[in-house]
Amino acid sequence: MKSNEEPDMPVTGIMRVGEVAIRVFDLEESRQHYDKRMGLIETHQGDDDKVYYKCPDEHDLYSLVLRKADQPGIDYVAFKTARDSDLDDFAERLRAFDIEVEHVPANTYPASGRRIKFNLPSGHEIHVYAEKEQNGNGMPLRNPGTIPDEGYIRGFRTVRLDHCLLGGTDIDANAKIMMEVFGFTMSEKLVAHENEMSLALFLTTSNKPHDIAFVLQPEGNKFHHVSFLLDSVNDLYHAADLIGKYNIAVDVAPNRHGVTRGATIYFFDPSGNRNEVFTGGYVHYPDTPTLVWDTTELGKATFSQDNTVRPSFLEVLT
Secondary structure, eight states: OOTTSOOOOOSOOEEEEEEEEEEESOHHHHHIIIIIITOOEEEEEOSTTEEEEEOTTOOBSOSEEEEEOSSOEEEEEEEEESOTTHHHHHHHHHHHTTOOOEEEOTTSSTTBOOEEEEEOTTSOEEEEESOBOBOOSSSOSSSOOSSOOTTSSOTTOOOEEEEEEEEESOHHHHHHHHHHTTOOEEEEEEEOTTTOOEEEEEEESSSSSOSEEEEEOSSSSEEEEEEEEOSOHHHHHHHHHHHHHTTOOEEEEEEEOSSTTEEEEEEEOTTSOEEEEEEEOOOOOTTSOOEEEEGGGHHHHHOTTTTOOOHHHHHOOO
16 A cells, blocks of 8 residues: 555444434323433424434434324434445445435434435335534533433433334345445344244444344334433333333333343333333444354243243334
8 A cells, every 4th residue: 555545444434323213193192201201302393293302311412203193113213424425435335235325415304414315125214324413411521520410311311322123024135234335243143943044133333232133024114112221220120110100011021131131121102112221231342253042042032031932022013
């Protein structure tokens, strides 16, 4: 390489899942759930049919979008990348997979820079963006201290949007695109012990066990859950107390996953969309081998403290 040339940089720049947009029946009921109960912060109201939320320790203006609709489910998942130039690199790579890419001008989505968007083989709409307005995490950037003022952290004490799980067909094709175009690695997978067919795939672009996961379903474009990180198991039980206090519909009471090793609670918002609060797990590195589970240990893979498969967890999606 010539001395005056810049070193080759990896194309992948995806940092994290930055935004999940879901559909809800009633915005006021949803405000009660996500704001008053869970403690997310409403930061923006766009059109009359949308509200925008962030978790307390996030700097970006929003990470969860709720849209009023006549059925629940997922609108899109958006990933934040490190550089605006990544968008053009990713678009070129997607076209090599014969995937149609739409270029979206800046500010089409509130306080957000330009985006690309496309559909995965499973039918899910994916966005990638590099820029979004930031409004901080309740602490200054200089001499920030360790905690914000009293009252800023409320409800379930969420830290950040952590990951989401999507259901559909063609999950192997989804994973191939996420890995070869965007540089994700596969941390874990669940396969059928009879024929090794992929049933669930867990992908990460960071040191987390997963940023996105796919579960095989007979129909495309299904939504399993959106997950919010908590600091500790103590916070998990605090969230469980509030879930019980406010009669929030529970899918799975406090337990631990075999896959990802995270401590978890699953519950539903008023529209029937599944939420998770999650803590723990392990540190993943790019050279960590993929961990494989098969259906002979489905109970341990899903919920390792009682090794019990929940049919609702596998079958109920919006």
